[in-house]
Amino acid sequence: MYLALKGSQLRFVIGLLISFQHVVTADYSSGASEFWCESTKPTRLVNIVYLKCLNEVPIYVDATVKPSDSSLPHQFNLTVKRVEKYSFLVEILRTDLDSGWENILLKINWKAYPPKEIKTCRQLYDFGYRRNGLYNIYLDGRTKWEVYCDLENHGGGWTVIQRNMDNRTDFDRNWLDYKTGFGNKLASFWIGLENIRALTKNGDNELRIDITTCDNTKIVAEYSNFMVGPESDRYRLNITGYQHQQGKLCDYGSPSGRWQCGSTGVSRTTCENNVQGCCFDSAASGKNRCFHTKDAMAWGNGSEFSTKDKRTNTCPNTMKAGWWFRYCTYSNLNGNYDPCKVGFNYAYWRNVSPVGLHEGLRFTEMKIR
The missing domain is CATH 2.60.40 (Immunoglobulin-like)
Incomplete structure (x- = not known):
């Protein structure tokens, strides 16, 4: 008919x-x-x-x-x-x-x-979904799990595992909280170490970290390999393949040699195209205009996760957070939300900062795919 x-x-x-x-x-x-x-x-x-x-x-x-x-x-x-x-x-x-x-x-x-076929945000992206928000995925094909998917930015398909953007979520938590997760997935939250383990145990995952500093400078750090171990190994961090926001690989030499910048009078073009990964800060002057996004995560590579009630050093107590601590400073993204405050209790993600090397950050977000 x-x-x-x-x-x-x-x-x-x-x-x-x-x-x-x-x-x-x-x-x-x-x-x-x-x-x-x-x-x-x-x-x-x-x-x-x-x-x-x-x-x-x-x-x-x-x-x-x-x-x-x-x-x-x-x-x-x-x-x-x-x-x-x-x-x-x-x-x-x-x-x-x-x-x-x-x-x-x-x-x-x-x-x-x-719906139970969807195991990652990347699959949602591949199926044509293009709006950021909360979605249900099924990692094991049976159990429904709500996650925040970034399907609009940086190629889409990202599962957000951490965000620190306000002081309404307390990151000074015990081991159980960090294991299972806490917070509001639409604001500040931690997705949970057991969930990060489930998402990354296949060993084929990239990590992107977006940071906004005190003076609203945008910092991006990308890693081509990111995985955490099982709880029996204290969710040990395995992270390599660092790239800065220009997309150039910086995974060479010792950590202290990855962000050395040029001398005085470096032009903006030279700075942004520097093979070692310089970023440009128009608010600074002289040689301070050219600084590197530090590979701050390198200092925690191979470290066990620590919290105030399950630790290998005093860092969780000093930094008021759980993290992969080797040294108490550098990469910690779960510290107190104190934008623009300075001091060794805060993160160290760039070599030059108008307020100080260790600075309270306005925004941090970790996402994987």
């Missing part, structure tokens, strides 16, 4: 259904259908019904269309317009209106992915 909408509505044809196949696996529901279409109708809307009931609305449907006869030209684009619990709607658009045929048999192959 053929059906056409008139006026400003889309005109479409659903041809005689020739066949329909439906398969359900542990990961997705799939199927294929064939139908005739007429050359006089360039746009078709086809509603495909799942022949087997699904327990919930699929989070994503992947569908393709092509002529059943492979010798015929492939001249169709398909867009999934709506996904529901019992069916999904696709729009098929012809790209060649002068092909010479009157009727053609088309085949749609599709896969409907249930």
Whole structure:
């Protein structure tokens, strides 16, 4: 039966259904259908019904269309317009209106992915999601877990694991809190060491750290490899492949040799393109205009995580936070929220700062993919 909408509505044809196949696996529901279409109708809307009931609305449907006869030209684009619990709607658009045929048999192959198939924010991005916010993922394919996904920035697909942006969340916590997580995922929070372990144990993860300093300078540190060990090893930190915000690798030499900057009179262009990773600070003067984003995480690489009630040194008490401490200063992103305060109780992420090397930060965020 053929059906056409008139006026400003889309005109479409659903041809005689020739066949329909439906398969359900542990990961997705799939199927294929064939139908005739007429050359006089360039746009078709086809509603495909799942022949087997699904327990919930699929989070994503992947569908393709092509002529059943492979010798015929492939001249169709398909867009999934709506996904529901019992069916999904696709729009098929012809790209060649002068092909010479009157009727053609088309085949749609599709896969409907249930929400439990989503294990990372990267998968959400790959499935076309482009809005930051809270999403449910299923790391083990069974248990629902709410995470904050950054799907808009820096290539998308990031799972945010830490944010320190106000003083409403206390980071001076015990081991259990740091293990399980705390805070508000829409503001300041810590996702939990056990969750970070679950997200990174495959060993193929990158980490991005975004920092805003007292004078609103933006600092970015990226690492191509980030992983934490199991609780039996105190969630030991394994982090390598440091890059600064220009994207150049800086993972060479000793930590103290990674951010040496040039002499006086360094131009902005030279500074920003320096192979060692200089950043430019227009508020400073002379040689201070050229400074490096420090690879501050390097000082904690290989360290166990410590809290005030489970520690290898006094750093958690001094810094009022849990962290991978080797020295009490440098990278700590979980310290007290005191923007612009200075002193050894604060982080050390750049070699030159208008307020001091150890400075209270306005904003920090850690995210992985």
